[in-house]
Amino acid sequence: MANGSNRRVIMAKEVGFCFGVKRAINLTRQALAEREDVFILGDLVHNKRVTDELEGKGLRKIEDYDNEKKGTMVIRAHGLPEEKIREIKSRGIDVVDATCPIVLRAQEAAQSLEKRGCQVVIVGDRNHAEIKGILGALESPALVVDSVEELREAKESRKLMRKVGVIFQTTHALELCNAIVNEMLMMCKEIQIINTICRPVQNRQDDAIELASKVQLMIVVGSRTSANTMELAALCLNYNVNTIHVQSAEELSFSAFENFDLIGIASGLSTPEDLVEAVKVKVLTMQADPELAIA
Numbered sequence: 001m002a003n004g005s006n007r008r009v010i011m012a013k014e015v016g017f018c019f020g021v022k023r024a025i026n027l028t029r030q031a032l033a034e035r036e037d038v039f040i041l042g043d044l045v046h047n048k049r050v051t052d053e054l055e056g057k058g059l060r061k062i063e064d065y066d067n068e069k070k071g072t073m074v075i076r077a078h079g080l081p082e083e084k085i086r087e088i089k090s091r092g093i094d095v096v097d098a099t100c101p102i103v104l105r106a107q108e109a110a111q112s113l114e115k116r117g118c119q120v121v122i123v124g125d126r127n128h129a130e131i132k133g134i135l136g137a138l139e140s141p142a143l144v145v146d147s148v149e150e151l152r153e154a155k156e157s158r159k160l161m162r163k164v165g166v167i168f169q170t171t172h173a174l175e176l177c178n179a180i181v182n183e184m185l186m187m188c189k190e191i192q193i194i195n196t197i198c199r200p201v202q203n204r205q206d207d208a209i210e211l212a213s214k215v216q217l218m219i220v221v222g223s224r225t226s227a228n229t230m231e232l233a234a235l236c237l238n239y240n241v242n243t244i245h246v247q248s249a250e251e252l253s254f255s256a257f258e259n260f261d262l263i264g265i266a267s268g269l270s271t272p273e274d275l276v277e278a279v280k281v282k283v284l285t286m287q288a289d290p291e292l293a294i295a
């Protein structure tokens with residue numbers, strides 16, 4: 001049984017924002033410093049503290065841009081369909097494009113597969129902004145699947161062609177993508193694949209799997225609205241049943257970790273480094289639940 005004094009924490013090799021998120025935050029801060037009316041469709045990152053800071057500096061969050069006729073609109077790291085960006089500019093709105101270069105490369109990969117005469121198949125969540133951006137970059141409709149079951153359904157309803165070009169949502173886990181491609185091998189005659197999984201995401205997933213496999217408890221820190229954090233937590237759970245997901249140190253109760261001596265901590269790509277650090281400090285310093293101590 002752990003008593004707190006033996007408790008050790010192993011941090012994932014990389015924590016804090018990925019370069020795409022850092023770039024988007026910096027571009028937005030710069031726009032806010034230099035321009036009058038700056039707005040954004042939805043949240044820039046899946047983190048309330050960051051969005052509060054930017055909104056405090058004047059960033060206006062909008063639900064749609066139908067009523068906007070001037071000012072500057074920031075395009076998020078996930079991107080936006082090309083035609084929408086054209087339409088926004090045609091209204092006289094300035095655009096600060098913070099689309100991550102890796103997301104842009106995924107759009108270009110889909111376009112090149114389409115030009116090669118393939119049916120484009122995107123492994124990803126059709127409701128995610130990045131996938132909407134990729135769909136908007138294509139001339140013809142693509143097939144979006146997010147599970148082996150969805151692929152089988154597409155095959156049964158004759159929506160899957162014989163010659164396909166496959167790309168992946170940049171934040172998707174390689175394991176899921178592998179399973180879908182393996183199934184596809186039995187269904188299609190020709191498959192061209194461009195690996196669009198983001199390298200920083202893949203590195204963090206590989207590292208988290210290794211860490212989850214050797215610790216007694218794995219803690220994943222990040223927002224529940226962040227796809228890559230949710231995916232990271234699900235992945236860790238496959239390798240360690242004692243995996244918990246918290247959004248911040250405040251959410252972490254003493255009882256969740258008191259019985260463990262060796263604890264691993266990993267985080268999503270939109271989780272600020274100091275939030276992860278706060279979780280580490282709590283795990284290493286808290287000796288008993290203060291509420292229980294008072295009782």
Ligand code: SF4
Binds near residue numbers: 018101
């Ligand atoms: S996770 Fe990868 S693709 Fe997404 S913003 Fe970060 S660097 Fe870009």
